[in-house]
Amino acid sequence: xxxxxxxxxxxxxxxxxxxxxxxxxxxxxxxxxxxxxxxxxxxxxxxxxxxxxxxxxxxxxxxxxxxxxxxxxxxxxxxxxxxxxxxxxxxxxxxxxxxxxxxxxxxxxxxxxxxxxxxxxxxxxxxxxxxxxxxxxxxxxxxxxxxxxxxxxxxxxxxxxxxxxxxxxxxxxxxxxxxxxxxxxxxxxxxxxxxxxxxxxxxxxxxxxxxxxxxxxxxxxxxxxxxxxxxxxxxxxxxxxxxxxxxxxxxxxxxxxxxxxxxxxxxxxxxxxxxxxxxxxxxxxxxxxxxxxxxxxxxxxxxxxxxxxxxxxxxxxxxxxxxxxxxxxxxxxxxxxxxxxx
Amino acid sequence: xxxxxxxxxxxxxxxxxxxxxxxxxxxxxxxxxxxxxxxxxxxxxxxxxxxxxxxxxxxxxxxxxxxxxxxxxxxxxxxxxxxxxxxxxxxxxxxxxxxxxxxxxxxxxxxxxxxxxxxxxxxxxxxxxxxxxxxxxxxxxxxxxxxxxxxxxxxxxxxxxxxxxxxxxxxxxxxxxxxxxxxxxxxxxxxxxxxxxxxxxxxxxxxxxxxxxxxxxxxxxxxxxxxxxxxxxxxxxxxxxxxxxxxxxxxxxxxxxxxxxxxxxxxxxxxxxxxxxxxxxxxxxxxxxxxxxxxxxxxxxxxxxxxxxxxxxxxxxxxxxxxxxxxxxxxxxxxxxxxxxx
DNA sequence: GAGATTCGAGAAAGCGATTTCTCACGACGA
DNA sequence: TCGTCGTGAGAAATCGCTTTCTCGAATCTC
Numbered sequence: 025x026x027x028x029x030x031x032x033x034x035x036x037x038x039x040x041x042x043x044x045x046x047x048x049x050x051x052x053x054x055x056x057x058x059x060x061x062x063x064x065x066x067x068x069x070x071x072x073x074x075x076x077x078x079x080x081x082x083x084x085x086x087x088x089x090x091x092x093x094x095x096x097x098x099x100x101x102x103x104x105x106x107x108x109x110x111x112x113x114x115x116x117x118x119x120x121x122x123x124x125x126x127x128x129x130x131x132x133x134x135x136x137x138x139x140x141x142x143x144x145x146x147x148x149x150x151x152x153x154x155x156x157x158x159x160x161x162x163x164x165x166x167x168x169x170x171x172x173x174x175x176x177x178x179x180x181x182x183x184x185x186x187x188x189x190x191x192x193x194x195x196x197x198x199x200x201x202x203x204x205x206x207x208x209x210x211x212x213x214x215x216x217x218x219x220x221x222x223x224x225x226x227x228x229x230x231x232x233x234x235x236x237x238x239x240x241x242x243x244x245x246x247x248x249x250x251x252x253x254x255x256x257x258x259x260x261x262x263x264x265x266x267x268x269x270x271x272x273x274x275x276x277x278x279x280x281x282x283x284x285x286x287x288x289x290x291x292x293x294x295x296x297x298x299x300x301x302x303x304x305x306x307x308x309x310x311x312x313x314x315x316x317x318x319x320x321x322x323x324x325x326x327x328x329x330x331x332x333x334x335x336x337x338x339x340x341x342x343x344x345x346x347x348x349x350x351x352x353x354x355x356x357x358x359x360x361x362x363x364x365x366x
Numbered sequence: 367x368x369x370x371x372x373x374x375x376x377x378x379x380x381x382x383x384x385x386x387x388x389x390x391x392x393x394x395x396x397x398x399x400x401x402x403x404x405x406x407x408x409x410x411x412x413x414x415x416x417x418x419x420x421x422x423x424x425x426x427x428x429x430x431x432x433x434x435x436x437x438x439x440x441x442x443x444x445x446x447x448x449x450x451x452x453x454x455x456x457x458x459x460x461x462x463x464x465x466x467x468x469x470x471x472x473x474x475x476x477x478x479x480x481x482x483x484x485x486x487x488x489x490x491x492x493x494x495x496x497x498x499x500x501x502x503x504x505x506x507x508x509x510x511x512x513x514x515x516x517x518x519x520x521x522x523x524x525x526x527x528x529x530x531x532x533x534x535x536x537x538x539x540x541x542x543x544x545x546x547x548x549x550x551x552x553x554x555x556x557x558x559x560x561x562x563x564x565x566x567x568x569x570x571x572x573x574x575x576x577x578x579x580x581x582x583x584x585x586x587x588x589x590x591x592x593x594x595x596x597x598x599x600x601x602x603x604x605x606x607x608x609x610x611x612x613x614x615x616x617x618x619x620x621x622x623x624x625x626x627x628x629x630x631x632x633x634x635x636x637x638x639x640x641x642x643x644x645x646x647x648x649x650x651x652x653x654x655x656x657x658x659x660x661x662x663x664x665x666x667x668x669x670x671x672x673x674x675x676x677x678x679x680x681x682x683x684x685x686x687x688x689x690x691x692x693x694x695x696x697x698x699x700x701x702x703x704x705x706x707x708x
Numbered sequence: 709g710a711g712a713t714t715c716g717a718g719a720a721a722g723c724g725a726t727t728t729c730t731c732a733c734g735a736c737g738a
Numbered sequence: 739t740c741g742t743c744g745t746g747a748g749a750a751a752t753c754g755c756t757t758t759c760t761c762g763a764a765t766c767t768c
Contacts, residue, residue, distance in 0.1 A: 033723090033724055033725080034724065034725060034726095035724080035725095043747080043748085044747065044748045044749075045724090045725080045726090045748090046726080046727080046747070046748060046749080046750095047746090047747060047748075048725095049725070049726060049727085050726095050746095050747090052725095053726080055726090055727085056745095056746075056747095057745080057746075058746075058747080059746075059747085062746095062747085076485060077724080077725065078426075078723085078724050078725065079485050079486055079725095080422060080425045080426050080431065080723090080724080080725085081426055081723070081724035081725035081726085081753090082724085082725055082726075083422045083725095083753095084420075084422050084423055084426050084723090084724080084725075084726095084752095084753045084754065084755090085724090085725055085726045085727080085752075085753055086725095086726080086753085087753075089422065091465065091486065093463075099447060099450060099451040099454065100447060100448065100451055100646070105441060105442060105447055106442065108441060108466070109441040109442055109468060112441065112466055112467070112468050113468060113470060116467070116468075116479075121435075121465050121466075121467060121483065121486060122465065122466055123433065123463050123464065123465045123466075124450070124454055124463075124464055124465075124466055125454070125458070125463060126451060126454050126455060126458075128455060137458075141463065143418065143421050144421055144433065144463060248646065248647075248649075248650050252650075278647065278650045279650055281650070281652070282649075282650040282651075282652065282654065285652060304442070304590065305590075305620065305647045307590075307624075308590050308594075308620045308621055308623070308624040308651075309624075309650075309651075309652070310623070310624065310627060310651070310652030312624065375753090375754055375755085376754065376755060376756095377754080377755095385717080385718085386717065386718045386719075387718090387754090387755080387756095388717070388718060388719080388720095388756080388757080389716090389717060389718075390755095391755070391756060391757085392716090392717085392756095394755095395756080397756090397757085398715095398716075398717095399715080399716075400716075400717080401716075401717085404716095404717085419754080419755070420753085420754050420755065422753090422754080422755090423723090423753075423754035423755040423756085424754085424755060424756075425723095425755095426723045426724065426725090426753090426754080426755075426756095427722080427723050427754090427755055427756045427757080428723085428755095428756080429723075
């Protein structure tokens with residue numbers, strides 16, 4: 025590591041410059057005042073020998089790495105990509121790098137991977153939407169300092185950054201109800217997904233606020249394929265009076281959109297469709313997809329802010345939830361015949 | 367790092383077990399045979415004290431990290447995401463982790479970031495599509511062991527894994543010509559992009575093979591916004607006789623598709639559109655986008671294979687180029703009026 | 709049964725930096 | 739002029755582990 029300079033050590037530099045290793049270190053770190061002449065000689069030697077200090081040796085002394093790890097279930101998910109991007113850029117500003125650990129959706133390995141990743145770093149970011157809460161709690165305590173993403177963990181001493189899915193779904197339902205829809209459907213995400221549970225709570229709250237509204241639940245998933253697969257069920261629901269569909273996320277919505285078109289369903293003419301997350305592609309869909317925008321990179325940056333505080337020995341900062349913002353686009357509109365059922 | 371066990375060191379374990387640190391190390395690494403009784407005691411002490419060895423200290427001794435870094439211009443690009451995923455999964459199988467360094471498209475910082483990232487790791491993966499070749503060559507030598515992605519660097523002792531864009535474009539043109547198109551357009555990528563240069567070579571070669579075919583060049587970009595922006599120019603080209611458009615990549619194609627629809631252009635009825643890369647969303651576009659499929663995660667795995675060889679002191683393996691595979695979908699079809707111009 | 713081997717465990721030497729400790733030296737005050 | 743203080747540079751300890759070295763004891767051979 026850092027061995028591109030093929031084993032040139034600080035002692036080599038010291039010898040070459042005719043000073044002690046300690047002086048070289050001083051020159052390197054500017055900790056104490058050192059004779060200008062020595063500075064000059066050391067710098068010359070460093071340049072001549074092509075020396076670059078071993079970060080590992082430094083880490084051993086300092087007890088830290090300036091590296092943090094992020095554990096994600098799937099690197100191909102746009103949400104995590106955005107968070108990773110935001111985190112990695114923000115961390116870089118403080119001289120930290122981010123190590124990624126993709127658990128490939130294998131929930132069983134998540135814990136081991138997290139622990140292992142933590143060993144290599146100063147802190148951890150945990151994205152584990154499927155991990156059972158009890159297990160997550162134990163894990164979070166074990167790998168501290170850690171920031172948890174998108175998992176409410178009441179009364180646990182862990183900073184949490186997340187999305188207010190409950191509120192997001194409510195706002196989305198409000199949008200659709202405002203357009204005149206009274207009979208909706210929600211295509212659910214993975215059963216074990218915590219954020220799906222949140223969304224379902226949002227659905228319940230929305231129902232409580234709109235007594236005249238009905239919301240069917242259609243079992244779905246989290247990927248475009250799931251959206252395609254659920255299309256027939258959505259068509260059935262549409263025949264039964266549903267005029268608007270909310271998909272678990274944009275990926276599902278986009279898959280659904282593609283299949284609905286092939287099934288001859290006009291969106292939004294016959295049926296409104298909305299997604300969640302506002303992935304980059306949402307606005308280029310046909311029709312452009314209405315979605316709830318989530319500040320992915322901002323979340324990553326916020327995660328870093330908390331991580332940095334923690335690493336510096338600071339207090340555990342308060343949970344922060346981002347309220348998704350409605351991006352009303354073409355895929356949702358007023359229903360053809362208002363107030364079909366209720 | 368690994369300090370979740372709050373400073374429990376190997377000496378603590380040794381003291382607690384009443385043996386020497388060396389023995390603890392032996393038990394931990396199973397290097398030599400050691401008295402079963404000692405093994406038992408050590409393991410008990412480890413469990414009791416909650417000891418976990420410092421990976422940093424180990425790294426210092428061994429001179430390696432079991433970590434590699436991947437430098438990318440933009441983590442939000444689906445191509446790099448796929449490669450990162452493939453790399454990270456393949457590396458994990460060998461106990462390696464991947465550190466990401468997003469250069470945020472700042473070409474000027476790329477070199478410094480690469481060098482810095484390299485210091486932390488045993489090896490580097492370089493994705494630098496915009497870096498001038500001379501600079502890249504110097505950098506590649508400096509940060510070895512390294513694998514370069516998607517950049518042909520003839521006569522340089524560096525393993526390269528990439529995509530045969532030249533061939534890909536030729537195949538794509540063949541597809542369109544096979545459908546009956548004679549007047550095409552290529553929406554170019556960023557001027558400094560190496561893979562754009564490759565694609566342009568593909569265009570030239572295709573022209574050489576199809577004397578009756580014309581291919582316009584329309585300045586574009588690499589993102590969906592660029593695709594949208596270029597739509598009017600594409601429409602103009604269409605009016606001038608172009609019946610099929612190849613976009614630099616799928617992102618551009620998807621942006622273009624969205625805008626064309628709004629401009630009232632029927633794809634593929636009036637105009638065929640094809641992309642490149644076959645990003646996950648391509649098949650869910652409207653119409654489903656014809657594209658050249660690139661094995662993203664496979665590339666990542668292949669990169670790891672080469673990196674591993676290099677780290678192990680093995681030889682520099684041969685360059686490998688993946689030939690993109692045509693994914694013919696709905697967005698390309700025979701032109702309305704065959705053989706308009708030539 | 710005595711000397712040659714093996715074997716295994718502890719002592720100690722690194723790995724490559726940082727940082728404390730020590731000490732010589734010039735400057736300063738009395 | 740003498741003692742003290744501040745400075746700055748080298749010596750040495752340290753970070754936590756691996757690995758070589760060393761040596762006593764057990765095993766083996768003749």
